[in-house]
Amino acid sequence: MAQPTVTIIDTFGFFFRSFYALPPLKNRHGFPTGLLTGFINFIASLHKDHSSDYLIFALDAKGPSFRAEIDPNYKANRSPAPEELIQQLPIAIDWIDKMGYKSLSQSGYEADDMIASVVRQARQHGFLVRVVSHDKDLYQLIDDDRVVLVDAISKKVMNERHCDEKYGVHPCQFIDYQSLIGDTADNVPGVKGIGKVTAQKLLSQFGTLDTLYERIEEVTPPRIRGLLETYRDDAFRSRELVRLKDDVFDTLDFSEFAMHFDNPFLPIYDDLVHYEMNAVLRTLKAKALFEESQPSNTPQSEKTEKAEVPQCDSLDGCSVLIDSDAALIALMETIADDALIAFDTETTGLDPSKDHLVGFSFSTDGKTGYYVPMMHSYLGVGDQVSTEAAAKAIRLIFEHRVIGHNIKFDLHFVTRFLGVDRLSIYADTMVLAWLTDSSRSLAMDNLSQSLLHHEMIHFKDTVKKGENFASVAIEDACKYAGEDAYITYRLYEVLKEQLLLKGGQEALDEAFDVEFPFTLTLLGMEKEGIAVDTAVLELFKKEVAHEIATLTEQIHSACGTVFNLNSPKQLGVILFETLGLPHGKKTKTGYSTDEQVLEGLQFEHPMIPMLLQYREYHKLYSTYIEPLIALAQNDPSSRIYTSFVQTGTATGRLSSKNPNLQNIPVKTALGMRIREAFVAPRGKKLIGIDYSQIELRLLAHFSEDTVLVNAFNEGHDIHMQTAIALFGAEDASRKRNIAKTVNFGLLYGMGQKKLSDTLGITTKEAKEIIERYFETFPSVKGYFNGIVEQAKEIGYVETLLHRRRYFDFGSATPMLKAAYERESVNTVFQGSASDLIKLSMNKIDTMIRTEGLRARMLLQIHDELIFEVDADVAEEYAVRFVDAMERILELRVPLKTSMHIGNHWGELK
Template sequence: MSKTVTVIDTFGFFFRSFYALPQYLKTKDGFPTGLLTGFTNFIATLQKEHDSDYIIFAVDSKGETFRNEIDENYKANRQAPPPELTQQLPIAIEWINKMGYKTLGKVGFEADDVIATLVKCAKEKGYRVRIVSHDKDLCQLIDDDNVTLVDAIKKKVINERACYDKYGVTPEQFIDYQSILGDSADNVPGVKGIGKVGAEKLLKEYGTLDNIYAHIDEIKGATQKKLIESREAAYMSKELVTLHPDVFSCDEVDFEEYRMDVENPFLNIYDELVQYEQNAILRTLHAKNMVSDEKKAAAVKKTQDAGKVTEYINSEYTATLLTDRDELFKVLNSFEKDAFVAFDTETTGLDYDKDKLVGFSFCVDESEAYYVPFRHFYLGVPEQISEDDAKEAMRKIFEFKVVGHNIKFDLHFVTRFLGVEELPIACDSMILAWLINPESALSLDKLAKALLNHEMIAFKDTVKKGESFASVELDDACMYASEDALITFKLYKLFLQKLELQNAKHLIQEAQNVEIPFISTLLCMERKGIEVDVNFLEDFLVEVKKTLESLTKSIYELSGSEFNINSTKQLGVVLFETLGLPVGKKTKTGYSTDEKVLNSLKDKHPVVPKLLEYREVYKLYSTYIEPLLKLASENEYHRIHTSFVQTGTATGRLSSKNPNLQNIPTRTPLGAKIREAFVAGEGKKLIGIDYSQIELRLLAHFSQDKVLVDAFMHDKDIHLQTAIILFGEEEAPSKRNIAKTVNFGLLYGMGQKKLSDTLGITTKEAKEIIEKYFESFPTVKSYFRSIVDSSKEKGYIETLLGRRRYFDYERATPMYKAAYERESVNSVFQGSAADLIKLSMNKIHATIKEESMQAVMLLQIHDELIFEVDAAKADAYGKRFREIMEGIMQLNIPLKASLNIGDKWSQLK
């Protein structure tokens, strides 16, 4: 088997490492250490990653090279490197030699020429070569698979195929490719005006630079002119970019001098590792008992006030990296049995179906937090915890009282990793933050800044663009991840205190009894997803596109011009300048063409109704049909998985995102048709159970209005009863819908203007209806007033379960005060309805699990729950679930729910 030579483009590697690592890595004295950290990590795993026989660090020489004789402007415009880099470079170069490795360079030549020479000499001996570099100039040396490039940061091997895929040319063509393209960083001129695409196209057709110029007469137009004008520059560029493989004679190179197997290289620089706080390497050395106590003590003494060499010291806490199994379990076994453990995960992305866990962090007090890596992947990554040990450690952690921040996200990854359905959790600091103030920003970094005056390490400063957390150096990962666990722990403790200070200790109980179990309920719903009929959606998409084409044609004909219908600016010009329609309102960017404006113009021109119809259909196409089809097609089982946001609204109602399945339209036939695409799986049925008039029932419960209570106790049609009271027996049937609008509208704080717009009546008529309503339901009016008065007196309202929404009347403008009055009433009913359905969902989820039912809860659409169940048991399960919903809480009036069973979502109404 042939031997392998690893050649390091030393300065290129150092520069790449420096810019790849966060710049906050420094010693306690402020000396930058990012480059040194990257280098020591690289050395730590050289043998494991490269399995090489020889290693040579190729270096640039000081001063000018032969290329400056070819062109005095070569590399003339390069900026000086930042001082943080130049401070570390000489130390790293010195370390190479101190550790027992060797550098190789020659005056007048660049490292790239040294590398080219080493490649030539190694190939003569039949050795394989790996070049550790990110420099594209070295692509010309690739020779499958004798010579390959290795990107040390991205851990990618670049062979001929990879070179062609990236640049569109072969390694043999790379010199000519660069001769045309040039390199602005090195002042290589190239052919002015021809870029990557042009260079690639020319070389694909003609093969070489010489052949391009041999056929210059065949090349037409501007490309020919550019080539002719830059001929001299192109050939000078070729001289500049061509690497010289004869820096020295191959007889001068004794590869045996560069053997890879240096024994314990870090022991030779141990004092400096301590001085520059290379803690990850020090931990490994100490864990393997490679350093005597005397040597440790001497190093610490030499480096004054070094602090703990096995930990990162932060002014507020200690962040400890755990990469040894025994050390990890020693820490876990030291926790008290009933300890609260703040827990957080790091992953390769946000999609729990596709992405993976990388590591996890935890802490049990405010002085120390830990990070456990097990799937970091980059060149030079040190030893990590094995996946089996990571699983065992996580199981151990979940024996304690686990607290997270938005822990549903973490649970998706951890349950999948451990192969379990659910895990017990004690609390979620995000839930507590929401209970304290449901309208505050809930992200960890914003809460830390607002409440702890702590600026957290930013994700974007830790993970490079285009990469994942797996490529983050362990030292940086430890700082970032440990901080997440620590801040979660601090906020959890702080929120418990705040709830007590707000005299809202009952919300701690509400969180434990309702909100925290609800996380598990939602987790299972999200994991299951709902099946979509892809063929139906594909046909529907074709239908909708045809409808859009037809509407577009009509709009062009009616308006007398063709324009971008989706452009507000162009539409405004057509409506208000070309057609001369009355201008409603103008914005800073032009005419307003929102729905309200268009509705006011419906009778002014026949194009306007078409525009409204186009907008509705286009929204269906772009917002629902096309995205849903894409999501369903990408899933193996054609199931769509939405994410439910427990803390997304101030009232407590769930919201849904990615995609939002709660806003699937139902008002128009075309919109309602989308629900036909959501189907039951094979051998299954869908069940829909919808609370009937839940907010009006809550109004009757709270207000104890005799008319409302009587109607619900005797199962009367509440809207018809309201219509009778407002309009009399004779007109009531025809005006039931008006009564329905009034019943619900007043709960949502609807005033006379909104009611008049909704019903298409005058404001005077709307005012009379509202006055008549409150005359007929005097208890309702006084109850509404009591809510507003209480919200002003206390500064908050409470729902059925005691959740609060706060209103700052004292600092509010008159407009905001009026809004607060409406919202205080609305929040009581919407919030209490949310409480009831949440209780029902938890109870049903627990019942399904306890009784091993062949059923899953799929969706919550406000007051409706949708299930997928075994077809043979649909009737029995439906009745059982409805009973739970109707009996979830004893109110002064009965709760009612409607039950529907079908094969499609559209059949559940």
């Protein structure tokens, strides 16, 4: 049974972001409606994008919070909210209650404290938690994938990995991180002179704020140590300000917050009319629903009645059931040879190795969607098409130009069903949507709503909770699946035109020549998987288990009693009652024993450091070792299969999931131990080929800087050349790493403040280094400025292959504009590097298939490719693959790679 999910809305945070995100809308009486419109749009998408078991709107209480007692200056510098926003706030808050949702607030506390307290209660119940917020203060609550943040606008989910990538610290360190850098928006002082990079380095070295000050004499350089000593009180006061209270209430009855699925707009219909949000009313069909509901309980079947009418109009379309072999064969004969066919599958689940096809749908005109049921299984199921006829029809369909939405998923099931390795595709509408606007939601439902003004039938309204598609009545399945097909067809027409208008023929060529073939390349890699030596992991598991057992015994001995270390309630009693350690407020459920509490007690009792170490080992055991062993043991060949996400980043870099093999630790001994378990089977070798300094080579190519171009063409060490230019020949070797930091840092817009923090030097010294750098490479600064100016002037930047990323500088806040400036430069280089490796992967994939090479392409880790090959041809193939990667495109400087051959992933370094 799936774990219940709690969704918590950072209400005011959403209101403020919505207010600034939308234009200054007003009704005919001049009353502002932008915030209200954004809120209604959010509610309309609530069940689709944030569906869960429980829903809570967290609110700030009126008056000051307890933090004002800690520091009267807390939030004292905040500018008053715009009058237009203040006018709309009470209406939106009132709507929450009118629509039947529940809010949570308490005097003396902020909404973030409400959220933290809900998270704590939910975790004690074993619930999953989604916090809908863009507030960085809430990163301290993230707990792997059990507690995540969700951006209400982009729908992006932030977990521990995102925290580490964005801020360079683990969520459990986020409070101490904020305590060091402060927060000017909230008037949290932090340690003056300590920036993000320095804070990251300090926490990486010392782990916590308490340990940092306990070992202050170890801090270097002296300037940083001096700042820490001078502003010690500010650091600890800042920690009290940023730490969220998670014990505001003793218990929480989650049943009061059960998420309802009634139409929420009926109770506020008059308000919607009064504020003249006609576009929202039309989109949601709120007026029609209201007129029909006095009272109303319209059956779902009536809502989609038009879908049963065979005569389709161009606005709504219709779905037609094909439930006999004869009808399917006859239909196939009507399809023209040059037809474009939108195709979609319905399955029993998401795992093609365990789940199977239930049926498929297709459309040849964007008006009619045909649904072909094959394997529905419920009492009284009607006629269905035989698997033989279905297989024949699918083969015929794929002889045409086939399009799909996230078609890689469908291909996994279809190729397995047909017993083939590969099928050709023409286009993917999800990839097209991403190419036209990488920041948009790529879900078909959302694209249909925004581009076609058509609200689709929702999966959750079709498939009952706890069941799968095989249990859906065929007639209902037809309406749902047929719609998927004809909407995909329509989306293709709209998105292709959008891409052509935005990017011209070059953009379309990149889609058809690179991105769509790349989908098939990824499909092949996903099918291959990578072998895992479970014996290595089992040995590692035993070592870690032994450490856990030893620590458990030592902790029990130190405490003089035996108890469950994983029980917060039992641990709290031992720590704060048996041992009498200082503690926070006790609630009915017990004491807080989270990581922050334990870190604050490190020097209070000898068992605390042991307990922290125990938790580190336990997380290693449960998060990495056991899941990887389980995945490998579930496969006959002991292989692990990841899913690559082609459209997961704005720059074009791949991400992977289930499991995320791109995020396995690489810079620690622990990470290397885990990588040693990924192996080449007997008689095989692994090859790792990594592009060398790819972004710097692209900088030389794009900027045409003579010094850079000559350095690469003459094969010089670019970091050493930079070190010589910045520090002279005598100091160059010693300061090569500094030069490397400057090379890569300035590539992504690092300013003198950040450079000074990173290198531990004064801002004056950093400024001089930057000036000398641009004097050495005179064309670079102008090129950087040119990228930013182009982004501002025409609204986008282009990668090497003319893939575009768009930036809305016109409506951006000053902070967002600064981010856009950095991201515009980042996109050009990281995006172009992504272009190159995609080209290489497509080329090598073609080589392997057409020549029948005894090789498999397994993984792409950013700029690195990993292959599995027969041992006797490893050297030969490695040379060929290196040649393909280095010759994939002719730049003004040569592309270079590093190559390693080994028996396991850990040797490919």
